[in-house]
Amino acid sequence: MEITRPLLLLLLLLLPLLYYGFRRSLVDLSRTQRVISLITRIIIVLLLILSVADVQYLKTDDKLAVMFLADISDSISDDGLTKATDYLNEALKLQGGNQEAGLIAFTDKAEIIQALSESEAESDAELELAEIKKSWLDTDEDAGDTTNIAQAIETAWGMFPANANKRIVLITDGVETQGEAIHTALRGKDFGIQIDTVPIHPSDEPEVMVQRLDMPAQVKQGAPFNVEVIIHSNHEDVAEVRLFKNKFEVAKQEARLEAGENRVIFTETAEESGTLTYDAICRTTKDTRYDNNRALGIVSVTGKPKVLLIDENESQARYLTRVLEDAKIRVDVRNGLGVPNELADLQNYELIIFSDVSAIRLTEKQMDLIRTYVQDLGGGFMMLGGENSFGLGGYYKTPIEAI
Missing domain, CATH: 2.60.40.10 (Immunoglobulins)
Known part of the structure; x- marks a missing residue:
């Protein structure tokens, strides 16, 4: 059984209300008629709830669908490709009866070489991984530079029929340069996909x-x-x-x-x-x-990063300004009346610094703009201490406190 929207099953808690209405009803019907009416209503409401929750009963048949994923990246030696090819062709020949098999070759990309099919029909045409890799390199000389096992697994997901038993056989040396194969494999397990590995041991040659x-x-x-x-x-x-x-x-x-x-x-x-x-x-x-x-x-x-420094004390501001400029950061210095009133003005800066600025110098709109600038646009905000900063400065329960 599969439930797409399980939270909607909480609507089943409303069913007792139907019984409550049944007990309080003043309709002039016999008790038998009232019971039949209650049961009918419960069945209708129950079916509606199960429908919106998308409850499905899936019957899994005995069919086994196997996707072989073959790593043909540069980290696989020629000898490794030969061994992987021999294993694949032997495994495909052994598939039979109520089983289907397919093949995906991958480096940083994944390509379906053989879709799921009964392998008996394919037994006359043996696969050759070295030839597949050569054809890729003919069109892209960098095709084997990187390896993305996770993408190959995700490509295989879309190949499986809904009612079959699903299995992935991963043929690789485990050298991964892109993606997160372990995380992807664990997600596949949640979907009922079994993943087995056939390790290709690295060459003994120094590499x-x-x-x-x-x-x-x-x-x-x-x-x-x-x-x-x-x-x-x-x-x-x-x-x-x-x-x-x-x-x-x-x-x-x-x-x-x-x-x-x-x-x-x-x-x-x-x-x-x-x-x-x-x-x-x-x-x-x-x-x-x-x-x-x-x-x-x-x-x-x-361009160089730019900082807006809000400070009521001009002589105090010059020390911080000098430090920032020594770090090759451009600084605009304003007093409390110079806090921007438009979001576009704030976006000209990577960081806003309040140095001992009281909240009474700002409007509610300006505080909301600064919060949006930080939380939604990823801008930086820093408040330096002083008697006009933090709680003493009147920022308690303001939009800036929420940053």
Whole structure:
């Protein structure tokens, strides 16, 4: 049984009201007629409630639907692809009777190679994962650089018929560079989907791969930010990691790599607005493939951050202004009468600072605008202490207190 909107079943609590009406009714009918009327009304109301709650009875038949998910990313060696191909073809031949099987190949994308069907009809055409990967690389030379297991699982969800027993067989080395496979698999379990894994053990040959660059998509001019180079290695090694910005080398680090995921962090500062392209290259003493030792990333740099400082004391404000300007942050200084009356004015700033400003200097509308600016638009707000700040300043139970 499946209930789409279970909360609507609370309407069943209204059924006693029908009985109450039955007991209080003054209708001139015999008791038998009144009982029949009550039962009829209860049945009608019950059916209506079950209908709006979308209660369904699903009968699961004996059919088994199996989706094979094959990882063909660059982290799978040629030998691994061969073993996965042999396993797949053997498994598909063993499917029979009341069973259906299908295949999805994946890297950072997932593609349906064979839809669910009775595999006996497909037994004459054996699958070859290496050929599938080659056809992908012919159209996109970077097709195997990354791996998204979660997307492959989600693609398989849409392939299953409603009444079948559902099973996913995941053939992979477990090296994931995008998505959250474990979280997605747990969600699949809630839908009654069984997930089994067939591990492809990594090659014994030494291999180092730059998986990606982690960095913000957008930064403010003059603000520092981190560029993290994510490196996966199957052995301990020492690497030289070089970072290029717009094709010019800007930094270099020597990093000791452990088996598994490693992070090498560079701190950068965007001096000019515009678009910056970062390129990280990793070189080690022991590596089998060098074409996967590089990753690119792009950062958009907007103008310098701007702060609105509201302070009644001009001499006091200059100290904070000097500190902010030394950090390459532009500052507008106003007194309490200069608090913006329009949301568009507030959006010109990344941060609003109140320094010892009493609430009586603000209107209710201005406080509401600041709350909207923070809670809905993601702006920053800071209140500095003083006798005119916080509760002493009259902000108790105001929109600003709610921020």
